[in-house]
Amino acid sequence: MGRMGGNQNQNQKTYSAIPSDYKLLEEVGYGASATVYRAIYLPFNEVVAVKCLDLDRCNSNLDDIRREAQTMSLIDHPNVIRAYCSFVVDSNLWVVMPFMAEGSCLHLMKIAYQDGFEESAIGSILKETLKALDYLHRQGHIHRDVKAGNILLDTNGVVKLADFGVSACMFDTGDRQRSRNTFVGTPCWMAPEVLQPGSGYNSKADIWSFGITALELAHGHAPFSKYPPMKVLLMTIQNAPPGLDYDRDKKFSKSFKEMVAMCLVKDQTKRPTAEKLLKHSFFKHAKPPELSVKNLFADLPPLWNRVKALQLKDAAQLALKRMPSAEQEAISQSEYQRGVSAWNFDIEDLKAQASLVRDDDDMLETKEENESVKSSVGFKAGTGFQFSLGKSNSIAELSQAESRGPTNQLQLYESLNKKGKALEGDSLDRNQENIALRKNGSSTEEMASTSEKDTMQTKAKAVKSRHTQSGPLMPGMLLSHSSSERARNSERCEIENQPPTEKSNREVRRAPSFSGPLMLPNRASANSLSAPIKSSAGYRDSMDDKSKANLVQIKGRFSVTSENLDLVKDIPLSTVPRRSQGSPLRKSASVGDWIFESKQVPTSPSSKDLNSCSVAASVLMPHLQNLFQQTSFQQDLIMNLLNSLQPAEVLDASQNGKLPPLPRSTENNGNVEPALSERERLLLIKISELQARMLNLTDELTAEKLKHVQLQQQLNSILDQEENGD
Numbered sequence: 001m002g003r004m005g006g007n008q009n010q011n012q013k014t015y016s017a018i019p020s021d022y023k024l025l026e027e028v029g030y031g032a033s034a035t036v037y038r039a040i041y042l043p044f045n046e047v048v049a050v051k052c053l054d055l056d057r058c059n060s061n062l063d064d065i066r067r068e069a070q071t072m073s074l075i076d077h078p079n080v081i082r083a084y085c086s087f088v089v090d091s092n093l094w095v096v097m098p099f100m101a102e103g104s105c106l107h108l109m110k111i112a113y114q115d116g117f118e119e120s121a122i123g124s125i126l127k128e129t130l131k132a133l134d135y136l137h138r139q140g141h142i143h144r145d146v147k148a149g150n151i152l153l154d155t156n157g158v159v160k161l162a163d164f165g166v167s168a169c170m171f172d173t174g175d176r177q178r179s180r181n182t183f184v185g186t187p188c189w190m191a192p193e194v195l196q197p198g199s200g201y202n203s204k205a206d207i208w209s210f211g212i213t214a215l216e217l218a219h220g221h222a223p224f225s226k227y228p229p230m231k232v233l234l235m236t237i238q239n240a241p242p243g244l245d246y247d248r249d250k251k252f253s254k255s256f257k258e259m260v261a262m263c264l265v266k267d268q269t270k271r272p273t274a275e276k277l278l279k280h281s282f283f284k285h286a287k288p289p290e291l292s293v294k295n296l297f298a299d300l301p302p303l304w305n306r307v308k309a310l311q312l313k314d315a316a317q318l319a320l321k322r323m324p325s326a327e328q329e330a331i332s333q334s335e336y337q338r339g340v341s342a343w344n345f346d347i348e349d350l351k352a353q354a355s356l357v358r359d360d361d362d363m364l365e366t367k368e369e370n371e372s373v374k375s376s377v378g379f380k381a382g383t384g385f386q387f388s389l390g391k392s393n394s395i396a397e398l399s400q401a402e403s404r405g406p407t408n409q410l411q412l413y414e415s416l417n418k419k420g421k422a423l424e425g426d427s428l429d430r431n432q433e434n435i436a437l438r439k440n441g442s443s444t445e446e447m448a449s450t451s452e453k454d455t456m457q458t459k460a461k462a463v464k465s466r467h468t469q470s471g472p473l474m475p476g477m478l479l480s481h482s483s484s485e486r487a488r489n490s491e492r493c494e495i496e497n498q499p500p501t502e503k504s505n506r507e508v509r510r511a512p513s514f515s516g517p518l519m520l521p522n523r524a525s526a527n528s529l530s531a532p533i534k535s536s537a538g539y540r541d542s543m544d545d546k547s548k549a550n551l552v553q554i555k556g557r558f559s560v561t562s563e564n565l566d567l568v569k570d571i572p573l574s575t576v577p578r579r580s581q582g583s584p585l586r587k588s589a590s591v592g593d594w595i596f597e598s599k600q601v602p603t604s605p606s607s608k609d610l611n612s613c614s615v616a617a618s619v620l621m622p623h624l625q626n627l628f629q630q631t632s633f634q635q636d637l638i639m640n641l642l643n644s645l646q647p648a649e650v651l652d653a654s655q656n657g658k659l660p661p662l663p664r665s666t667e668n669n670g671n672v673e674p675a676l677s678e679r680e681r682l683l684l685i686k687i688s689e690l691q692a693r694m695l696n697l698t699d700e701l702t703a704e705k706l707k708h709v710q711l712q713q714q715l716n717s718i719l720d721q722e723e724n725g726d
């Protein structure tokens with residue numbers, strides 16, 4: 001057992017890393033990879049929360065986890081939950097935190113406010129959350145998982161933002177997904193730029209999630225939460241942003257609506273910073289949380305009883321339902337409960353789930369949708385996808401091709417690829433392929449993963465194996481998700497089309513064309529097939545100057561800052577050997593983001609050369625950087641793909657001379673191989689084939705389901721006739 005991180009501040013109490021010092025009591029929550037217990041820290045006789053993360057389900061490097069834990073323990077803000085300490089116990093990581101006796105906003109809504117909170121409480125909760133975001137952004141961090149489930153409440157009305165850092169490394173690493181093959185994140189809270197490869201994201205992604213969280217608190221659920229993740233993804237990218245624009249929202253003030261609309265602007269550069277948003281009149285008039293939030297818990301039973309009640313209620317509901325719909329429910333609940341944590345998707349799971357959406361349900365949805373969405377096209381028979389014609393040609397083309405069938409889609413993909421268009425970042429198809437690349441493992445496992453039964457079994461097993469200390473345990477159940485309302489998509493083009501303000505114009509002008517090592521790829525793009533990382537200058541531009549200047553790395557959900565940035569900021573990425581030993585730039589094993597170690601910056605001859613020709617360098621740098629990143633990601637993706645291929649297939653392909661040999665060791669792939677482009681081309685074809693196969697299978701499945709429905713209808717009519725005959 002080793003201590004992972006703890007607060008070093010002399011003025012603060014020190015918590016030991018000895019498991020027997022903690023008496024675990026009731027389970028008070030669970031997430032995708034962790035169960036949270038109320039516990040007593042015996043030396044202080046103090047109630048704390050212990051989050052137990054199952055390390056078996058995460059192949060992350062312990063060093064990365066340690067770094068995350070240390071960063072988490074350095075967080076110091078009244079609205080951000082801090083880790084007292086964290087340490088490994090058997091195969092679990094225990095994170096000790098303050099106990100928030102009223103649990104998360106999500107829990108509270110489920111138990112007592114299924115249609116959301118009233119505006120005054122929402123204002124207070126959001127204001128406190130925004131203070132937390134402002135702090136994190138100033139420190140150079142992006143939270144990336146802002147949602148009601150991560151806003152914790154204390155009995156006296158204190159609001160704290162939780163769930164980052166340690167869990168981030170669990171969620172972000174592809175290893176975790178590979179090892180479990182069960183995870184599919186719901187992109188309900190994700191900003192469009194996060195969902196689209198290559199576009200790059202920054203702290204403004206948190207502002208989008210914050211806007212979605214505002215809607216979640218107002219309605220009791222996030223927009224699109226009843227849809228399968230793939231559909232949510234499409235709707236987020238292609239529809240107008242959701243808002244508080246409907247009849248049911250009449251009760252909300254103009255300033256609340258306006259604030260939400262400001263957050264939910266698709267163009268990230270037009271979203272306000274947390275600091276600026278805090279000055280909005282909605283927050284100026286927000287009541288202190290001890291006045292408005294505290295009232296929410298009056299007369300409610302203790303948190304653990306609520307959690308237990310929710311679990312029992314959901315279990316009973318599920319048991320009552322017929323299996324197919326129970327499965328659907330479980331999937332939907334599971335997705336909602338698991339939330340947005342992983343910024344990775346799994347195309348096959350997504351497709352499988354999309355095909356489970358009942359058509360009759362969608363017909364209703366579509367009717368409603370058509371009221372607000374001006375033009376929409378069918379996505380794919382049987383899946384119920386609907387989306388408006390988007391701005392992007394490639395998305396529209398691909399979508400139409402998708403609706404025409406897999407062959408067309410493949411052809412279009414290939415033609416785009418030929419034209420070079422397919423490398424554009426906003427290609428949905430590419431996004432799907434990126435997603436597909438994350439898949440590894442057998443389809444049997446994968447299908448099983450979506451079933452309620454397995455989810456429960458897995459959770460029960462995990463809880464059993466974890467809990468060796470004490471405390472009554474409930475088998476982990478899926479939380480209920482009462483959302484039945486769909487989100488509406490209102491056109492708010494005025495907001496999006498607003499001309500940039502004078503200030504933002506100035507910002508754009510000031511924007512450096514060379515983004516340096518800080519221009520980090522987004523997670524989606526890091527996994528993209530070959531999408532170039534467009535200039536991610538926005539990352540710095542949109543941050544406060546202070547944090548911009550200090551940012552040196554992103555780890556998990558953290559980007560860590562340094563005062564010595566100047567030392568490193570002009571080192572071109574293209575001159576830095578990637579992931580080779582001793583390189584200052586390497587990839588975090590846990591999170592897939594770049595880490596720059598400022599102390600080890602080499603002075604490379606090429607950077608000197610470039611400096612001697614500064615004009616050319618400034619023009620060249622972004623291109624070189626993009627090229628470098630592109631190649632790196634391609635390498636990653638190829639490795640991912642190779643890993644996902646059956647070994648026999650790889651062997652076969654290389655023996656037949658189809659594929660040039662590729663070093664399988666991830667240690668060696670820092671250098672760009674000359675044969676890479678040929679290999680990439682072949683692999684792209686392979687990917688296309690795989691995707692086409694997958695689409696065919698999905699189509700077959702859909703056709704079978706249709707047949708099944710028709711047969712059932714025939715059977716029903718025969719039975720009716722027989723009954724009438726009788």
Ligand SMILES: Nc1ncnc2c1ncn2[C@@H]1O[C@H](COP(=O)(O)OP(=O)(O)OP(=O)(O)O)[C@@H](O)[C@H]1O
Nearest residue numbers: 029030031032033034036049099100104163167341
């Ligand atoms: N400090 C705490 N005090 C009280 N309850 C907590 C605390 N931390 C977490 N919880 C409860 O446990 C739930 C799960 O915790 P958490 O979100 O950290 O787990 P996770 O596995 O990281 O979840 P997710 O899937 O949302 O990322 C929370 O939604 C909340 O209800």
